[in-house]
Amino acid sequence: xxxxxxxxxxxxxxxxxxxxxxxxxxxxxxxxxxxxxxxxxxxxxxxxxxxxxxxxxxxxxxxxxxxxxxxxxxxxxxxxxxxxxxxxxxxxxxxxxxxxxxxxxxxxxxxxxxxxxxxxxxxxxxxxxxxxxxxxxxxxxxxxxxxxxxxxxxxxxxxxxxxxxxxxxxxxxxxxxxxxxxxxxxxxxxxxxxxxxxxxxxxxxxxxxxxxxxxxxxxxxxxxxxxxxxxxxxxxxxxxxxxxxxxxxxxxxxx
Numbered sequence: 001x002x003x004x005x006x007x008x009x010x011x012x013x014x015x016x017x018x019x020x021x022x023x024x025x026x027x028x029x030x031x032x033x034x035x036x037x038x039x040x041x042x043x044x045x046x047x048x049x050x051x052x053x054x055x056x057x058x059x060x061x062x063x064x065x066x067x068x069x070x071x072x073x074x075x076x077x078x079x080x081x082x083x084x085x086x087x088x089x090x091x092x093x094x095x096x097x098x099x100x101x102x103x104x105x106x107x108x109x110x111x112x113x114x115x116x117x118x119x120x121x122x123x124x125x126x127x128x129x130x131x132x133x134x135x136x137x138x139x140x141x142x143x144x145x146x147x148x149x150x151x152x153x154x155x156x157x158x159x160x161x162x163x164x165x166x167x168x169x170x171x172x173x174x175x176x177x178x179x180x181x182x183x184x185x186x187x188x189x190x191x192x193x194x195x196x197x198x199x200x201x202x203x204x205x206x207x208x209x210x211x212x213x214x215x216x217x218x219x220x221x222x223x224x225x226x227x228x229x230x231x232x233x234x235x236x237x238x239x240x241x242x243x244x245x246x247x248x249x250x251x252x253x254x255x
Contacts, residue, residue, distance in 0.1 A: 003136040003191040007184070014180060024177045025131075032172050032230050037098060038064025038073050045079045046089035053116050054079050054092040057109060057150075058124035061165065061239075062096025066229030070094050072236045074162075077243025078122055085251045101128045102142035110149040118154050120250055123147070124162040130184050136191035143192060147199060160203040160250035163242070164189040169211065171224055172231025203250045214241045 014021070037060070056062050056075040064073035079092030093116075095109050102125050123146065129139045143161075150159060167173075168182020189206060196202045215222050222237070229235045234242065 001137065001191060003187040007135050007187055010180075010183060017176070021177055021180055024174050028172050028174075028177065028231075032232050034098075035065045035230055035233060037096075038067050038070045038094075041070050041075070041094040042092070043071050043076055043079060044089065044091050045076075045083040046087075049089055051089040051091050052082060052086065052119045054082055054090055054120045054122070055095065055113065055116075055118045055154075056092070056122040056124060057095045057113070058105060058122075058162075059096060059100045059126075059128055060098040061127070061162075061234060062094055062124050063098050064094065064096070065098055066233035067236050067239060073239045074122075074124060074234070074243045074246075077240045078120075078247045079243075081244040081247035082120065082251060085247060096124075099128055101125070101132060101134070102139065102146050106142065106146040106149050110146060110153065113150070113153045116154075118157045120158050120160065121150055121154060122160045122162055122246055122250070123150075124246075126164040126185060126188055127167060129188055130165075130167050130181050133184065134188075136187045139188045140191050144195070147195075147202070151199075156201075158201045158203060158250055158253070159199070160246055161192070161195070161205065162246050163205040163207065163209050166209045166211070169209075169224065169227075170232050171228055203253045205246060205249050209242070214238075217241060 056078055061074050064070045067073045070076050075092050075094035079090045083090045095112055097109065105125065147159065164185050167185040168178050170178065189208065192204065193206045196204050211227060227235055227238045
C-alpha cells in the first residue's frame with residue numbers, strides 16, 4: 001500500500017532529526033503529566049422507551065481522560081446526541097484504557113464487552129498507534145482484529161470508527177513534532193478508508209477533525225488551547241463536539 005511506502009520513506013528522510021524528535025516527545029510527555037480517567041463509565045440518557053444500547057471502546061479518550069465524569073466525555077456525549085437524534089432512551093457504556101492500542105484493546109478489553117444487544121459500538125483509537133510509531137499496515141491489521149472480535153461478541157450492530165485524533169494539532173507538542181506525528185496519523189487515517197466496503201454495518205469518519213467547523217458550530221472564536229485539557233487530551237468542549245459528530249454520522253448512516 002502507498003501509505004506503507006510513505007511511512008518508510010518519511011522514516012528514512014527524518015532519520016537525521018529523529019534524536020531531536022525523541023527529545024521533544026519526552027519533554028512533552030513530562031510536561032503533560034498523567035491525568036486520571038473519568039468515573040462512572042455507565043449512564044442513561046432520556047427516559048423514553050424503547051431504549052438503545054451504545055458502547056464506546058478504545059484508548060484514553062474513551063477512558064474519559066480530561067474530564068471528571070464519563071457523562072462529560074466522549075461516551076456520554078455520543079449517548080446524548082443519539083438520544084437527541086432518535087428520541088429514544090439511550091443506555092451507554094465506556095470500556096477504555098490510557099495508553100491502549102488496537103492490539104491491546106483486542107487482547108484485553110474486547111472480552112469485557114458484556115452480553116448485551118448493543119445497537120451501536122464506537123471504536124476510538126489511533127493516538128497511541130502514532131506515539132508508538134506503528135506502521136500503517138500494523139495499525140490496520142490490529143484494528144481489523146479488534147473489529148472481528150467485536151463481531152463475534154455482538155454480531156448485529158452498527159460499528160463506527162471515530163475520526164483519528166488530531167495529533168498534529170496537540171498544543172503540548174512543538175511544531176516539528178506536530179508535523180512528524182501529524183503526518184503519521186494522516187497515513188493511519190487513509191490506510192483504513194476502505195474498511196466500510198469490507199465489513200457490513202461499519203461506519204468510518206475518515207475526514208480529519210476540523211476545528212474551524214467546530215468553532216462555527218459553537219458560534220465563537222475558540223482558542224486552540226480550549227479544545228484540550230492538557231495539550232493532548234480533549235477538553236469537555238471537544239468531547240461534546242466530537243461525540244456529537246460521531247453520533248450524527250453513525251445514526252444517519254444506519255437510517
